[in-house]
Amino acid sequence: MLIRSSLAVFRYEFKKSFSLGPTILWICVIAFPTVLQLLIDQAGNGIPTEFSGVLLVGTIPGAVCLLTILSSMAPYLNAELEGNTWPYIAVRPQGRTSMMLGKYLVSVTRSIIAGFLAIALVFPSTSLNELNRDIPPPMTVRPITDTSSKSTTWSEVTNADVGTEKVIKIEKTKPYPLWLSLVILVILSSFCYSSLLCLLGTIMHKRPMILAIIYVLLVEGVISLLPAVVNASTINFYLRSIFLRMMGWELTDLPNALSFINDPNMFSQFSTMGDLLSLAVLCLIFLFAANTLLRNREYHVGETL
């Protein structure tokens, strides 16, 4: 019954989400990475092409997907409360959970569609198509001596001057093409960020967008980049670790300005499977917490007395 009910919400909300205003805004968001890349292409040689790959990670899963999720998932509960439709959900058996799951699926679907469209648009219409074929690393890398390794692991490199440092040892033979890495990243970020914003929208249902934006900027934007253990609790941490492995990039010889990235704490020390598992656990924790709150809280709509 929960599945049927959730699918009913999904069908209803998905159809409703394609109203004119939000769709125009959505298309603009989808076109944003392509427009940005076209502007970069027009600028000529000023910006190295190698950084375009990193820019795409920032603009497609980081902007297109996240903005889509922000607009659809963060206000999921607020929309029902403000629209006075909450009482009809609350009096349905498992109505609260099915509403949450249905809207979660809508958010994931819209985010994946947006991400895929952005990827499909950016490669053929910009100079990135070449980058996609050659898969050049966007940062200066130094191949590790042990190229026979088939799995992504950390290894220690000893240097007489610097001492011992941990670096990522990555399989270099079969890196994923950039487009495929982005597709995987879009799928993962859609599921994960939707569950995160679902929880945020449940916790602070009165001003969900404000809280969600502040949280995403502060935690996923700033804290996730801190070379400290705390960043392991962010989604960004696992996503970038997975992306790094998929692309076959090694961060052993970075420019000085980016040397902080070479800190072992900047990336996950698990395997890719471990990272995927961590993301799945985070997702489940967020959804479980949101559902527990939703089922146990009393929500007041309009004039209650």
Added chain:
Amino acid sequence: MLQIENLTKLYGVVIGVNDMSVELPSGAYGLLGPNGSGKTTLLNIITGQLKSTVGEVRILGERPWKNEAVLKRIGFCSALDILQTKTTGLEWVTLYTEMLGFRHKIAVDMAHEALDRVGLSASDRVRGIDQYSRGMKQRCKVAQAIAHEPEILLLDEPFSGLDPIARYELTNMLTEWVHEGRGLLISSHILHEVETVCESFLLMMTGRLLASGTVNEIYDLMTNVPKNVWIRSPQASKLAVALQELDHVAGIGLHEDQEGLDVITTDASSFYTQLPGILRAESLRIHEMQSEDDSLDSVFEKLMQLHRGEL
């Protein structure tokens, strides 16, 4: 149908429902009270949207809070207007029917049937709700409550925004519903419609239950409640002197035109019996006499005054 025991609901320091106890067997009940009297809070507790702070509510023998089984057996229509949504009335009612566990196709059929019953035309039900009048939205709201044929229907201000024809149709539908032997609890300000549909009433004010029972039972409660009688007589001052001798006359007011009298009696029945004798004995004439009507409005007003200590 409904058992409420020492129910209290607090919103911080504000009391929504105050120590309410009542037991209602299956039937049709009107829940009456002014704004802020706690009607909606009570309905929200009964439908499992809110939980009680103190006390217990049981509907169909079960506690409603987080009780999935009992929620499927009740239908609820909120007083709040639907503000959002560009989707059609049919889609809207179908969604809430599907959320009760029905398959899509079955839910669509049930939604059509419910919309037929509330009188929303086939052309209107495929228009966006944002284009609906308040009355059409009201019909839609009632339709989602009855689509799954619940055992008990709880309606919060269902007549609000309806035109006279729609009110008549809804009243007929609800009367039919009650005749089918199903439970009904209506909260309303429009007492006339409630009086038509329901035999028994719950009167609430400031979160308290002032009275409950049939209209006659409530009248019995008010036996000693003073009633006003207005008399027009050319000898009003003489009549006032004669009436003040009666024990049950609690007060008399003479109008400025010296022809009108406001008499307050604690026993209206005795007053009406004794008045002709007094008029005959004193050779007085009266041209006009009006007493407070016995409609539910006046009963309610009196109970309110009694509760406030004004009587």
